[in-house]
Amino acid sequence: MQSIPMTVRGADLLRKELNELKTVTRPKIIADIAVAREHGDLKENAEYHAAREQQGFCEGRIQEIEAKLSNVQIIDVTKMPNTGKVIFGTTVTIVNVDTDAEVKYRIVGDDEADIKNNLISVNSPIARGLIGKQVDDAVSIQTPKGIVEYEIIEVEYL
Missing domain, CATH: 1.10.287.180 (Transcription elongation factor, GreA/GreB, N-terminal domain)
Structure with missing residues (x-):
């Protein structure tokens, strides 16, 4: 399993x-x-x-x-060195390139996901688009309204 x-x-x-x-x-x-x-x-x-x-x-x-x-x-990211890379468990602040809207998400497991509290599933489109990227990277994420460009401005290992 x-x-x-x-x-x-x-x-x-x-x-x-x-x-x-x-x-x-x-x-x-x-x-x-x-x-x-x-x-x-x-x-x-x-x-x-x-x-x-x-x-x-x-x-x-x-x-x-x-x-x-x-x-x-x-996975306890607090015990890992912060490399600036987005991995499972990190808290990521992204900004929408078009609107300058800033949002902070924590990437968690399916059971913990709660969008109202900005906890997104590792399997969500946003998390899949962010995993492996780093601070200052630009990412294109497919949303229901189309592709949205974001820039990663902070990655925290909290």
Whole structure:
């Protein structure tokens, strides 16, 4: 199986979610199932069926997280020398050549991606266009509105 790149923060968030699912969510669902069973006939017991469905989602998510964590490759850019090169985990400030609009992105794994917080997936078009480039490089990135020219003005290993 292919290793899954992840930042230290991303792996910590997954471990916290796994712990929450195992120590809080799973026991609550088991208790809900027990309560629903006491209501009698299981064939028409909506509470029971809802709790069982929740249990299926919870167990599926636990398995998914455990599989990811067993194949994780944690990349900590803070322990690497800043060469000015854009790699997984770096924070990149780019400026749109046409509009002078400046934006800062951190390149993270798929699980951590959150565009509202400027965390972009390593598999996104922007990240793919930036990986391997350096400060002062010009990059052309295919966006839904067409090709946009950016200049890399800062690469941070935070």
